[in-house]
Amino acid sequence: MIEFGHGTHVGLRRASNEDTYYADPALGLFLVADGMGGHQHGEVAAALVRDAIVEQVAQGRGLVEAVRGAGERLLRQAGGSPDAPPMGTTVAALRLSGDRYEVAWVGDSRIYLWQADTLRQVSHDHSLVQELVAAGQLDPALAERHPQRNVLTQALGVTAIEHLHVGMARGRTESGSAFVLCSDGLTEGLADATIARIVGRNDLAAQECVDHLLLAALDGSADDNITVILARVK
Numbered sequence: 001m002i003e004f005g006h007g008t009h010v011g012l013r014r015a016s017n018e019d020t021y022y023a024d025p026a027l028g029l030f031l032v033a034d035g036m037g038g039h040q041h042g043e044v045a046a047a048l049v050r051d052a053i054v055e056q057v058a059q060g061r062g063l064v065e066a067v068r069g070a071g072e073r074l075l076r077q078a079g080g081s082p083d084a085p086p087m088g089t090t091v092a093a094l095r096l097s098g099d100r101y102e103v104a105w106v107g108d109s110r111i112y113l114w115q116a117d118t119l120r121q122v123s124h125d126h127s128l129v130q131e132l133v134a135a136g137q138l139d140p141a142l143a144e145r146h147p148q149r150n151v152l153t154q155a156l157g158v159t160a161i162e163h164l165h166v167g168m169a170r171g172r173t174e175s176g177s178a179f180v181l182c183s184d185g186l187t188e189g190l191a192d193a194t195i196a197r198i199v200g201r202n203d204l205a206a207q208e209c210v211d212h213l214l215l216a217a218l219d220g221s222a223d224d225n226i227t228v229i230l231a232r233v234k
Contacts, residue, residue, distance in 0.1 A: 001234040002096060004030065005207030007214050011185055018042030019183045019227040020050050029057050031093035032227050033111050035185040036155065036161040037086050045087035045157050048074055053093060063104045064166050067156070071106070071164055076156035087159045088158035092123060092181045094231065095172070105167045105180075107155050110187055112195065113171075114178040119196035122169050126154035178206075178232040180212075185226035189217040199230065218228045 002141075005016030007121065010017040017036035021041070029102040051163050052070035068089070078087045090107025103111045103122055111123040128151040152158075154165055180199060190213070198204075198212045210228050217226050 003232040005210035013223045019225040027221040028096040031183045035089040045089040056151040088155040090151040181229040183227040185224035189220035189222040
């Protein structure tokens, strides 16, 4: 059984919400997409990728294959006219099947796993800052406030398919496991420790936890759109 909560908010400084999400426990599919490209264009990119992934997973394709196929579809759409504005999106997706999970991501929308009373980030940001950290050129403690923290190295609709790297991980769930999928609007405003404290509250339903996460991010003066899904394995 999967209990889940979900929510999105435009944030405190944006006029529109370019995030989107999907949550379907029957299909075992959950995803968050954070569009880019300005008003409407980011919304279109995120929605196109969302719908393409859902369609392909429902047809039996694997999660990584579905994400890559969605990227190909978005590139075709964005390149259909020389006057077409640039459109791109991140994506973070989870597929649950029995006691197994698979995650796939592109960009800096994140996937966390709560298990054994510990929260850990399963995804790895496709960002310039993360590359600097991995290369030992930047202290991880400084990464969250780095002026180039929002510069992505991978994004659907922007990165050519031959250069696209879809991050992925697989594993086994257990009773009490939970997954957090979120856009960077959440993680820019909240430390992982705060996310863990809220997600670990067994006295709250999944939807209540999501509501608390959104409120905490807004209390932190969230500038960006915020989207969160919490999926608990019972």
